[in-house]
Amino acid sequence: MEIDIGNALHSVATPGVSRETLERLDERVADAHDRIGTGIDGREHGYAALALPETADAEAIRTAVDPIDCEALLIVGIGGSALGAATIADALDVDIDVYTLDNVDPEYTSQLLDSLDLSRTALHVVSRSGTTAETLANFLVAREAMESVGVDWTERTLVTTGGEGNLRALAERHDLPALDVPAGVPGRFSVLSTVALPVAALGGGDVEGLLAGAGTEAETLSGSLFETPAYAYGATTYALAERGWTVNAMMPYAESLETFAEWFAQLWAESLGKDGVGQLPARALGATDQHSQLQLYRAGPRNAMVTLVRPRERADVTIPETELEGLAYLGGSSLGGLLDAEFEATEASLAAAARPSIRIELERVDAHGLGELLYGMEAACILAGELFSVPTFEQPAVEWGKRAARGLLGGGEFEEARAVEEKTRLVID
Amino acid sequence: MEIDIGNALHSVATPGVSRETLERLDERVADAHDRIGTGIDGREHGYAALALPETADAEAIRTAVDPIDCEALLIVGIGGSALGAATIADALDVDIDVYTLDNVDPEYTSQLLDSLDLSRTALHVVSRSGTTAETLANFLVAREAMESVGVDWTERTLVTTGGEGNLRALAERHDLPALDVPAGVPGRFSVLSTVALPVAALGGGDVEGLLAGAGTEAETLSGSLFETPAYAYGATTYALAERGWTVNAMMPYAESLETFAEWFAQLWAESLGKDGVGQLPARALGATDQHSQLQLYRAGPRNAMVTLVRPRERADVTIPETELEGLAYLGGSSLGGLLDAEFEATEASLAAAARPSIRIELERVDAHGLGELLYGMEAACILAGELFSVPTFEQPAVEWGKRAARGLLGGGEFEEARAVEEKTRLVID
Numbered sequence: 001m002e003i004d005i006g007n008a009l010h011s012v013a014t015p016g017v018s019r020e021t022l023e024r025l026d027e028r029v030a031d032a033h034d035r036i037g038t039g040i041d042g043r044e045h046g047y048a049a050l051a052l053p054e055t056a057d058a059e060a061i062r063t064a065v066d067p068i069d070c071e072a073l074l075i076v077g078i079g080g081s082a083l084g085a086a087t088i089a090d091a092l093d094v095d096i097d098v099y100t101l102d103n104v105d106p107e108y109t110s111q112l113l114d115s116l117d118l119s120r121t122a123l124h125v126v127s128r129s130g131t132t133a134e135t136l137a138n139f140l141v142a143r144e145a146m147e148s149v150g151v152d153w154t155e156r157t158l159v160t161t162g163g164e165g166n167l168r169a170l171a172e173r174h175d176l177p178a179l180d181v182p183a184g185v186p187g188r189f190s191v192l193s194t195v196a197l198p199v200a201a202l203g204g205g206d207v208e209g210l211l212a213g214a215g216t217e218a219e220t221l222s223g224s225l226f227e228t229p230a231y232a233y234g235a236t237t238y239a240l241a242e243r244g245w246t247v248n249a250m251m252p253y254a255e256s257l258e259t260f261a262e263w264f265a266q267l268w269a270e271s272l273g274k275d276g277v278g279q280l281p282a283r284a285l286g287a288t289d290q291h292s293q294l295q296l297y298r299a300g301p302r303n304a305m306v307t308l309v310r311p312r313e314r315a316d317v318t319i320p321e322t323e324l325e326g327l328a329y330l331g332g333s334s335l336g337g338l339l340d341a342e343f344e345a346t347e348a349s350l351a352a353a354a355r356p357s358i359r360i361e362l363e364r365v366d367a368h369g370l371g372e373l374l375y376g377m378e379a380a381c382i383l384a385g386e387l388f389s390v391p392t393f394e395q396p397a398v399e400w401g402k403r404a405a406r407g408l409l410g411g412g413e414f415e416e417a418r419a420v421e422e423k424t425r426l427v428i429d
Numbered sequence: 430m431e432i433d434i435g436n437a438l439h440s441v442a443t444p445g446v447s448r449e450t451l452e453r454l455d456e457r458v459a460d461a462h463d464r465i466g467t468g469i470d471g472r473e474h475g476y477a478a479l480a481l482p483e484t485a486d487a488e489a490i491r492t493a494v495d496p497i498d499c500e501a502l503l504i505v506g507i508g509g510s511a512l513g514a515a516t517i518a519d520a521l522d523v524d525i526d527v528y529t530l531d532n533v534d535p536e537y538t539s540q541l542l543d544s545l546d547l548s549r550t551a552l553h554v555v556s557r558s559g560t561t562a563e564t565l566a567n568f569l570v571a572r573e574a575m576e577s578v579g580v581d582w583t584e585r586t587l588v589t590t591g592g593e594g595n596l597r598a599l600a601e602r603h604d605l606p607a608l609d610v611p612a613g614v615p616g617r618f619s620v621l622s623t624v625a626l627p628v629a630a631l632g633g634g635d636v637e638g639l640l641a642g643a644g645t646e647a648e649t650l651s652g653s654l655f656e657t658p659a660y661a662y663g664a665t666t667y668a669l670a671e672r673g674w675t676v677n678a679m680m681p682y683a684e685s686l687e688t689f690a691e692w693f694a695q696l697w698a699e700s701l702g703k704d705g706v707g708q709l710p711a712r713a714l715g716a717t718d719q720h721s722q723l724q725l726y727r728a729g730p731r732n733a734m735v736t737l738v739r740p741r742e743r744a745d746v747t748i749p750e751t752e753l754e755g756l757a758y759l760g761g762s763s764l765g766g767l768l769d770a771e772f773e774a775t776e777a778s779l780a781a782a783a784r785p786s787i788r789i790e791l792e793r794v795d796a797h798g799l800g801e802l803l804y805g806m807e808a809a810c811i812l813a814g815e816l817f818s819v820p821t822f823e824q825p826a827v828e829w830g831k832r833a834a835r836g837l838l839g840g841g842e843f844e845e846a847r848a849v850e851e852k853t854r855l856v857i858d
Contacts, residue, residue, distance in 0.1 A: 273725025
């Protein structure tokens with residue numbers, strides 16, 4: 001993974017980051033790196049995620065999925081329990097159909113279950129606590145759907161969960177293959193673990209390649225942002241956020257990385273969005289969003305930096321020669337050539353408007369490249385969390401709503417549920 | 430469509446909008462409504478979009494698609510030429526498979542074309558000018574793919590374009606069914622026209638219902654935001670943006686409206702993101718993003734308001750009774766009940782953190798409801814554009830990059846292309 005922060009410099013962007021700022025910041029990066037290194041070595045909560053290239057057990061994952069024979073996989077989880085697996089499935093083009101039940105929309109759930117051949121579908125149910133309301137509700141519905149068509153769900157269900165709780169007990173009762181959520185690894189940092197790697201193992205993906213790519217990136221971690229791509233990204237985005245660029249539009253130029261942008265959005269939002277600081281991750285896709293979001297990124301409020309991601313190599317498609325007027329220049333070129341030209345043109349157009357961007361390049365979108373990217377963004381996020389001085393691995397602001405919802409559903413007495421009834425209304429209809 | 434702006438009031442949000450502010454703003458709304466009415470009556474550029482419930486010719490669209498017999502539709506367009514149709518297809522669950530080629534990723538394009546039975550697939554090629562590089566490149570590739578498997582593309586291609594240009598000439602040469610892009614209707618305001626309605630006509634969707642829903646909303650337009658849901662939304666978001674809420678997270682609680690959020694994002698970003706003003710639309714999905722973005726919306730930088738959208742009615746799924754510990758409260762409830770509880774809990778949790786939100790409710794996600802919502806958001810956007818005093822119907826900031834890309838591809842001499850070569854670099858690898 002290569003990071004180019006040239007277009008974030010203050011010679012380009014207004015406001016931007018000066019070379020002197022980066023050098024001062026690098027002293028804080030050195031301290032943060034020490035903290036991170038201690039955390040990794042001690043397998044401390046959160047930091048343990050950065051040890052996964054070493055600690056994840058690809059063999060155990062293969063063994064767990066081995067008894068499952070399927071053409072489709074239905075991932076039942078939400079947030080970090082679904083986004084990592086979906087990212088891997090979409091980026092690596094696995095050889096099974098992969099679906100996620102990561103919402104509780106009854107119409108979507110019933111249509112999806114109706115459309116699948118459940119006798120050829122496996123379930124991967126993921127919840128650390130085993131009590132996540134959305135996940136367990138969907139599991140109960142999916143299990144009943146299997147039973148109703150005579151499919152033995154116990155033969156087709158894999159579980160990833162904590163050491164105890166509902167799902168663990170269920171796995172023991174029905175002798176389901178069960179994987180442990182690794183200790184100290186929060187959901188949004190769990191892509192390189194038993195939470196998300198089973199989809200690769202089931203779908204013929206290169207689990208070892210993902211971990212090797214992550215390992216390559218882990219080896220680059222050092223006490224200087226000038227020598228560590230992940231830290232260059234984390235420190236520069238931090239400095240830009242401090243200068244008012246409080247939105248980070250993640251814009252990969254590859255359809256296969258569209259879900260990666262969703263994964264990144266959770267990582268970045270939940271980890272850093274605290275105490276009034278952080279950066280709102282906007283999910284974008286190049287070149288499509290040049291025809292949707294670029295006008296705003298270039299001319300709207302001066303709050304959005306853009307992260308442009310592309311692979312250096314990809315299979316290409318030649319554009320046929322054409323008789324169409326004014327389009328001769330396209331003929332004989334390629335879709336990849338057009339996409340690259342648009343990537344560079346968008347980057348330059350943001351610079352010409354003094355708006356900052358950061359370029360991330362991968363060799364290609366394969367298991368190794370994806371492993372580098374995922375690990376690199378996790379390390380960048382953890383560094384940014386140290387610089388922002390926020391509790392990177394917690395998400396306290398979502399607890400209020402969880403209690404309110406539980407109260408509304410009759411799952412106990414919660415004062416938050418009362419606030420719902422007292423809502424201020426001003427209705428126009 | 431019903432709008433509830435109660436949680437945007439300053440008694441709830443900090444900063445919020447006072448009742449007095451709304452009343453003062455209402456005088457400007459009255460003036461803007463006069464301007465909009467004049468524009469609609471005169472079919473002026475842009476404003477003509479709000480006349481579509483009256484001017485769109487559903488019968489002509491049905492006639493154009495009538496000769497086409499297909500199981501799948503491939504929409505070849507980008508930005509406003511693709512998002513409207515994709516929104517309709519996803520919301521109304523049409524009875525054909527719908528795909529979009531709205532990017533120039535060679536791997537995606539070739540995989541998609543390889544996976545389709547092209548002898549049962551129709552193409553809908555959409556470009557007003559007939560020269561949009563991405564669209565024409567994809568069309569050339571798709572046409573060649575059809576030819577290479579012996580499929581006569583001229584029997585399966587529908588075109589929507591302007592009165593002259595490449596696509597018009599092509600349609601005439603090959604006698605293709607061709608629809609006119611309506612005069613004065615910019616791409617991002619064209620969903621209720623020949624640009625996006627063909628997918629409904631081909632897929633058994635209720636074209637007349639969409640237009641009738643839009644017409645219902647059109648009838649509500651009046652000189653007061655207190656009597657016009659669309660204006661209440663447009664004026665309140667404007668007032669919130671002026672108070673620092675420069676991000677608008679569009680968060681429907683319905684999987685079928687996920688693409689609607691993409692459509693809204695283009696509408697809002699390209700129309701309002703000018704001269705340093707506007708509002709960045711963040712695309713979200715409830716309840717899923719409660720486990721991804723909510724932490725940030727509630728505790729990150731104070732710049733994000735949230736728009737919560739839900740239907741009042743939907744087909745529901747009962748959650749089976751369960752033996753699982755601590756989950757008895759879910760059994761016998763329903764997925765829809767859970768989703769509604771989460772909607773209200775999220776709304777209340779934002780209010781408890783003094784962050785503004787606006788609630789939009791539809792009766793249901795059907796053709797009528799979708800027509801109301803799409804028309805309502807267009808009218809809201811046009812009103813907001815009047816209040817921001819921006820040229821709502823232009824997108825000048827994207828031209829720079831288009832010239833640069835064209836120059837890079839050898840399509841002429843453009844000084845913007847030279848800026849690409851002079852890029853500032855600071856690479857960390």
